[in-house]
Amino acid sequence: MATRIEWQEVTEAVEALASRQKPRSVYGVPRGGCTPAAMLAALWGVPLLDEPKGGCLVVDDLIDSGQTRNDFTEDYDCEFDALFRKPTSPAGPQVEKDGWLVFPWEGNEQGPEDSVRRLLQFVGEDPDRDGLIDTPRRVVKAYTEMTSGYRADVASILGVQFDQDEHYSGIVLLRDIPFHSMCEHHLLPFSGIAHVAYIPGDGGQIVGLSKLARLVEAYARRLQVQERMTVQIVDAVMEHLRPSAAACIIRANHLCMSLRGVKKDTGGMVTSELRGGFFNSAQARSELMSMLS
Secondary structure: OEEEOOHHHHHHHHHHHHOOOOOOOEEEOOOOOHHHHHHHHHHHOOOEOOOOOOOOEEEEEEOOOOHHHHHHHHHHOOEEEEEEOOOOOOOOOOOOOOOEEEOHHHOOOOOHHHHHHHHHHHOOOOOOOOOOOOHHHHHHHHHHHHOHHHHOOHHHHOOOEEOOOOOOOOOEEEEEEEEEEEEOOOOOEEEEEEEEEEEOOOOOOEEOHHHHHHHHHHHHOOEEOHHHHHHHHHHHHHHHHOOOEEEEEEEEEEHHHHOOOOOOOOOOEEEEEEEEHHHHOHHHHHHHHHHHO
16 A cells, blocks of 8 residues: 655655755755755756766665665665655554555556656656556557466376377477567567477377477566577476477577567577487487477
8 A cells, every 4th residue: 555745745855855964965865866866956056967986975765674775885885865854753654554644746656667768768758648648558458468478287287198009109290380579678579480399298198289389488477588488388287297308399480589689680689408218219319309390
């Protein structure tokens, strides 16, 4: 539960800080300290810094655990002060144990939608203009869908298995499974195709082919790196199907490479993970590769 701090309280707190000896410069701790730091810098007529440096006054909206204060005073040899000493002190409002302090400059939105608004402001946009006013809600909805893999039950996906009347010991391959995922380093998409294969074990257990596609989806719809995703898919097949061999080969194109950084389009990144017979047997591996060619 959030407790609202009104502008009058903030103004009074800023004026109280302004009565102290004037510093050479002021820095505001993102994000809550930025507005009061700007107010204080204007009152004192001193520079407002983009980054802290020795001898400046570092301003935050709140001292809670004291860790932020300790970090700045130790790392930058600077002074530190805040509008409110503690969230449960007479100088500041009362909050729930796991609650948040909400300051006037933080708007009325809470949670992830507020974070999207701040990102829009960071890039220089006005989140209240007509074209963007519903964007925070849409982005949160989109990210909920694109990260649905965190809520997928892999054991359930691979749990519906079939006993074979006649034991099949050949390769089961579902190739060219399309997927879209999100690079965890830059939150940019990467997309491609996955090939998933296995050879049933002694029990002869198999799953419907749609389950392999759902398995790829379960791991793709997360913040990922392609290498880890490849291994996770094979790990799941080995754990839940207990095959004599399992493999996953993924080819994908990454926007974090083509859209930013080196800005190069390539033929795609390829990763593979081979287990059991596909790793130990050249014949099984060759047969799998021929099925993919």
